[in-house]
Amino acid sequence: MQIQENISLKPYNTFGIEVIAKQFASVSSTAQLLSILNNCNEKPFVLGGGSNMLLTQDIDALVLHINTKGITFKHHDDKHVLVTAQAGENWHEFVLWCLNQNFGGIENLSLIPGNIGTAPIQNIGAYGVELKDVFHSCQAIHIESKSLKTFTKEDCKFGYRESVFKQDLKGQYIITEVTLCLTSNSHQLKTSYGAITDQLEAMKISTPTISSISDAVIAIRESKLPDPKKIGNSGSFFKNPVINKEQYEQLLINFPNMPCYKVSQTQVKVPAGWLIEHAGFKGKTLGNYGVHKKQALVLVNYDDANGQDIFELAKFIQKTIFRLFGITIDMEVNVI
DSSP, rough: OEEEEEEEEEGGGGGGGEEEEEEEEEEEEEHHHHHHTTTTTSSOEEEESOOOEEOOOEEEEEEEEEEEEEEEEOOSSSSEEEEEEESSSHHHHHHHHHHHHTBBBBBGGOOOOOOOGHHHHTTTTTTTEEGGTTTTEEEEEEETTTEEEEEEEEHHTTTTTTTTTTTTTTEEEEEEEEEEEESSSOOOOOOSSTTHHHHHHHHSSSSHHHHHHHHHHHHHHHHSSSOOTTTOSOOOBBOOEEHHHHHHHHHHOOOTOOOOOEOOSSSSEEOOHHHHHHHOOTTTTTTTEEEEESSSSSSSEESOOHHHHHHHHHHHHHHHHHHHHHHOOOOOSOEE
């Protein structure tokens, strides 16, 4: 395994931002990862699929690209299987692999960019499903002690796009593999969230399966989200804010069409995309970057944009949303 110097990270981040890594190594096994960590004198920068980050500066450290592969499974009971995937497996390709095995539970998470190893960090979610709903455990290496630890669902402290790996243990562990508990039969289909039902009707599917739900989700996402291979982006840049029901009812006086989703008896979730669009940002272009014309949640790099410029746009959007609605929207993307 070779450690390279002064390597461009443009091919390794879905925003397509050009920054330089002081050193770079791609590891294809846990043994290689441990070997590098044992010989590394400083804390490395860990890179997976590069799908949930905005790079704003060169990385003056060793960048470790986690490129481990492999999927295995074993039967958990008569209705479930435990499926284990190495951290470097592409998430969407993993979803398709599970569908081919008739394993259900993650079909609503189709076409989410990124790799397996970063999925628990973010607690990825879409269309009424979150990773925590099917999460069983993950293994991770403690960077400082080089020890291997297994994390249960409870250990991970999952929240909305949150986990212990983004909070108390941020930057301390490298996830090496993830195990999910999926259904092998009697699948529990979730079709009520968002536009899935409408899409299934458009596809003339009256009796959906896990595969047809995946197809519907893919069709929906492709219709409004840009392909990172064509336009640099990191998917949804902002989280949907959760506010008190009383605040929402006050906002309805001036914004009667503001949508929401019930979170609890006292809280609702407001679509950040709706807020950004009604603040006038949807489709806004600033030279070679801006807000996507079909989905206001997505910031885009049209052509060799600077990461810092995109970050400044994100902060301006946040300030504007707070000024207009009194709502704070947090960034979902990690800014480096």
